[in-house]
Amino acid sequence: MHDQFNGESEMALSKEEVLKIESLTMDLLRDAYRETEIIPPIDLDKVIQHSGLVIKAADFENPDIAGAYDRTSALILIKKSDPYFRQVFTVAHELGHYYLHKEKPDEIFYRGDFENLDGGQKKQEQEANWFASSLLMPQEIFIKFWSILKNINELASSFGVSSVACYYRLKNLGIIPK
């Protein structure tokens, strides 16, 4: 679920939608970091704090649940046993819903159910995934690091994300061929 990006689905986001998300995440980072330099890996605590949300790690009986989000209680839940890179992506994804889909009061985030969603939900998930990638791998810094490292695994380690997330970000930015 986490690694389903624009590149894998037939219903790609439009250029305007992508630009909107990219600028939204950049503004969010600018506000959260204030006058400090934005150096990867992105400090999600700063972003969460700025957004007035709370993150809690939880155990779920259902192993397919990766996280959950509730707008009313301003809470994002993540799976305690997930590795760091997956937890940060879950949080960034839920932040995407928080900023992009104000009409969505809550969400339970199941791993691997992307294909079972209907059109509208699928688009929202794609937008949230793009938001997450853009927040964790800001375009300008990401491209600069790619030009230095030229290695997906090292890039992933530098940004604290999975190699698959890095791969799709490179693909979606048109740095490597689709």
Place this chain on the structure above:
Amino acid sequence: MMEKQKDLENFKGKIEDFLSLEDCRLSPKKKKVEENKDLIKKFSDLCFDDYSGRLKSRKRYAITIVCILIFQNLAVFSFIGYLGLRKPELLTGLQIFLSVFLSGTLVETYFIFNHVVKWLFNEVDYKSFIYQPIKFKN
């Protein structure tokens, strides 16, 4: 506060298999951030050295090439002029060779000047080489 707790309970009701809660911090390791900062700095310094070196040397390179070309053209045309004055019969005999040789010299001059103008003095994207990590000021 009570309201938040109530919201949380409602939310908990929606996720039936929600078992326990713990505070969670997602700040990255400081060491990794420092490593990345260092990487950006080293890269910027390297690019700066490389580009300032290239900018200085391209002037010297261009002047050297132009001097060599002037010398070469003077030498070739002086040689032909000398032959024309002193040994015109040799000049007639070497007509085909000399026409190819002269054309070759002119073509070579054209391509070298083309290279000097288009590559050596092309526009430099300074901004991308003198990279500053994004820093916003409110």
